[in-house]
Each structure stands twice: as structure tokens, then as C-alpha cells.
Amino acid sequence: MKHERKVQSSCIIALAALSHSAMADMYIAPTIGVSYFSGGCESHELSCDTNDISFGATLGYQYSPNIAIELGYQHYGEVEATYPALQNQLLKADYSAKVQSAELGLAYSLPVADSLALNLIGGAALWFVDMDGKELSYRVNKSSNGLSPYLTTSGSYKLSEQLSVDSGLKWVSSVGSSATGKSDIWQAFIGLTYRFPSNMSTASVPRTYDTEPLSASPSTSSVFSDKVKSTVKEEQSLTLYFNFDSSQLSPDSLVKLKSFTKGMSEKQSILIIASTDDTGTNHYNDNLSIRRAKSIRSALLHENIKKQRIKITALGEEVQSLSVPNSQRRSATIKIYNHNLATPL
Numbered sequence: 319m320k321h322e323r324k325v326q327s328s329c330i331i332a333l334a335a336l337s338h339s340a341m342a343d344m345y346i347a348p349t350i351g352v353s354y355f356s357g358g359c360e361s362h363e364l365s366c367d368t369n370d371i372s373f374g375a376t377l378g379y380q381y382s383p384n385i386a387i388e389l390g391y392q393h394y395g396e397v398e399a400t401y402p403a404l405q406n407q408l409l410k411a412d413y414s415a416k417v418q419s420a421e422l423g424l425a426y427s428l429p430v431a432d433s434l435a436l437n438l439i440g441g442a443a444l445w446f447v448d449m450d451g452k453e454l455s456y457r458v459n460k461s462s463n464g465l466s467p468y469l470t471t472s473g474s475y476k477l478s479e480q481l482s483v484d485s486g487l488k489w490v491s492s493v494g495s496s497a498t499g500k501s502d503i504w505q506a507f508i509g510l511t512y513r514f515p516s517n518m519s520t521a522s523v524p525r526t527y528d529t530e531p532l533s534a535s536p537s538t539s540s541v542f543s544d545k546v547k548s549t550v551k552e553e554q555s556l557t558l559y560f561n562f563d564s565s566q567l568s569p570d571s572l573v574k575l576k577s578f579t580k581g582m583s584e585k586q587s588i589l590i591i592a593s594t595d596d597t598g599t600n601h602y603n604d605n606l607s608i609r610r611a612k613s614i615r616s617a618l619l620h621e622n623i624k625k626q627r628i629k630i631t632a633l634g635e636e637v638q639s640l641s642v643p644n645s646q647r648r649s650a651t652i653k654i655y656n657h658n659l660a661t662p663l
Contacts, residue, residue: 344514345386347376347484351507355417358397358501364410370395372505378425383562383597388439390421394490394503405454412452415498419445419490421468429563429598432605439470443490449498462495474511479566482511554578558614562597565609567617575617588623590614593633604634 350373359366374392381387394417403411423441430436443466451458472486485508494500556578558571567575579588592611594603611630618628 343380345378345380345511346514347378347509347511349374349376349484349507349509351488351505351509353394353417354504355394355397356502356504358415358499359399360401360499362401364400364402366397366399368397368501370397372507376421378511380562383595384427386425386427388421388423388425388441390423391418392421392443392505393418394493394505397499397501403454409454411454413449413458414451415447415449415494417445417447417493417503419443419493423468423470427474429602431599431602433476435474435476437470437472437474437484437486439468439472441468442466443468443493445490445493447494447498460497462498464493464495466491466493472507479564480513480515482513484509484511560610562595563606565606565613567613572617575614576621579618579621579623582623586627588618588628589631590628591631591633594635596635600634604632607632607634 350371353370353372355368355370358368372392372394374390376388376390378386378388396414396416398412398414400410400412403409421441421443423439425437425439427435427437444463445466446463447461449458449460451460468488468490470486470488472484474482474484476482486506488503488505488507490503490505492500493503556574558567558575560566582588590611592607592614594606594610596603598606608630611632615625615628615630619625
């Protein structure tokens with residue numbers, strides 16, 4: 319119980335340190351799995367069970383598009399073994415050791431396909447081991463704690479903008495002591511990650527970059543974008559911004575979009591130009607820019623604007639000036655023109 323309180327206190331203190339971060343940059347990930355304790359029993363054991371059910375949860379802060387800081391709690395389960403009793407070697411004594419930890423790590427995520435990402439996490443686990451032995455006429459209670467490194471590899475599949483399913487393998491080095499027994503822990507797990515909804519609005523992003531020119535570097539996206547701009551007469555435009563790896567419009571963006579299209583005539587057409595930052599593979603970013611453009615088109619259709627009046631241009635990783643931050647490239651620009659240039663996608 320004493321060690322359980324220590325784990326809880328460690329998690330509460332670290333949680334308080336993260337709590338003043340914006341909720342839009344945070345996520346929570348509960349997991350369940352199976353632990354294997356490598357070398358979890360002494361050589362003179364009569365029987366040994368080194369597998370158990372494990373569970374835990376992680377709170378993460380998205381520091382940058384690819385990097386997150388994670389605070390976690392894990393209950394790795396118990397090792398159970400039977401040994402010859404100390405008072406009489408012909409009789410048996412049962413022992414068990416419960417393992418739990420508070421963990422702090424750095425996570426790196428790499429999108430590799432549409433809705434799929436690979437993750438690598440490394441950090442330190444503050445572990446606590448409580449051993450309980452039932453000898454013939456007395457009990458043996460020993461505890462130990464310490465700090466060990468851990469590594470995790472996993473894959474994440476996005477089910478929606480906020481929810482993804484995760485599965486992976488975790489290794490924790492040298493948990494325990496000579497008093498309680500020492501072992502490496504291997505854990506196979508599955509879990510869910512919930513990202514808190516974004517409150518990001520277009521007003522929170524400086525408008526300085528709305529008309530930032532594309533760089534002179536040759537690219538299909540920049541050439542096509544320039545061609546569109548030069549062949550039609552633009553009346554008005556609106557730029558909306560997205561969170562990292564998201565195609566969901568914020569409530570504020572939906573309000574701005576509704577206001578922007580209010581009073582449009584039947585003769586006017588809409589062009590949606592969507593792009594991403596340069597994080598991830600080209601294939602993934604191409605699909606992400608398409609999802610962003612279609613998300614805006616769905617919102618326009620909801621406002622009773624006919625599909626025939628809407629054209630989509632998905633640029634993927636649009637090449638822009640290096641002075642433009644990545645957050646400014648996760649955008650879609652909506653333009654209204656005088657004549658009908660739109661064709662269905």
C-alpha cells in the first residue's frame with residue numbers, strides 16, 4: 319500500500335505539471351496487455367508463473383507535430399512462485415511479487431500511410447515491487463523501488479479525428495532488487511488514444527501569411543496553384559487552419575465559413591485549395607490535403623451550396639517560403655469567383 323501511494327503521488331505531481339498546457343495539445347491513452355517477467359523466479363522454484371494481465375494509462379502532451387511528452391502509470395501484474403519452505407524443505411511456501419510504475423517518456427510518431435502511424439517511445443520508469451511470502455509460521459514482506467529505462471514500439475490506426483487504436487511491444491530493463499528478485503519486463507498491449515478536441519480558430523493564427531507567395535522551387539502544386547490564380551478573377555477569399563494531422567474544422571472555422579458564404583449568388587463558384595505541412599510521407603500528406611478539402615466541401619454542402627459550384631484542389635505538401643511556419647501550411651483557402659469554373663471532383 320505504501321508503494322501504491324508513492325506511485326499515485328508521483329503521477330499526480332507530474333500531471334499537475336502538464337495540466338496548464340492547452341487541452342487541444344493533449345491526449346489520453348488507456349491500455350491493457352500481457353506482461354512476461356524474464357527471470358522472474360529463482361532457480362530452486364517448484365513452480366513459477368511469469369505471465370500476468372497488465373493495465374495502465376498515459377497522458378500525453380503534443381510538443382510538436384512528431385514529438386510528444388508522455389506521463390504514464392502501469393500495473394504490470396504479479397509474479398507467482400512456489401518454493402521449498404525455509405523451515406521445512408519438504409513443504410511448500412507460496413510467494414508473489416506485484417510490480418507497478420510511474421513513467422515519463424518521449425514519443426516520436428511517423429505517419430506512414432493514410433490513418434496509420436508508427437511510434438517509438440523511450441523514457442524512464444520509476445518502479446515499485448512489493449513481495450509477499452507465506453512461510454509455514456510467518457510471512458515475508460519485502461519491497462524495493464528504483465529507476466529503469468524502457469522502450470516501446472507501436473502502431474496506431476486512426477478511427478476518427480479524435481480516436482485511434484494502438485498496439486505494440488514494451489520492454490522495461492532490470493526491475494526489482496536482490497531482496498525481491500529482479501527481471502526484465504516484456505509487455506504486449508493494445509489500447510485506445512483519445513485526443514482532446516481542438517479549440518483552434520483562424521483568429522488565433524496571424525493573417526500575415528495569407529498571401530505569402532510560393533517559393534520559386536519547381537513543384538506540381540505551386541505551378542498548378544499559380545495557374546489557377548492567373549486564369550480566374552478572384553472576388554474574395556478565406557483561409558482556415560487545421561491542427562496537426564487533422565481534417566476536422568473547428569467550431570470557430572465553421573462559423574467563419576458560414577459567414578463567408580452568406581449572400582453568395584447562384585452565378586458564383588467556390589474553389590477550395592487545401593495543403594499540409596511537410597511532416598510525414600508525400601502519399602500520406604496528399605491524402606490528408608484531400609480529406610481537408612472534402613471536409614470543407616461537406617460543410618459547404620450543408621449550407622445548401624450545390625456540389626457543381628465547388629471545385630477542389632488538393633496540393634499535398636505545398637512548397638512555401640521557409641519563413642512560413644509549418645502551422646501556417648496546414649491550411650485550406652476558400653475563394654469565390656464571378657463565373658462558374660467548378661467541376662465535380
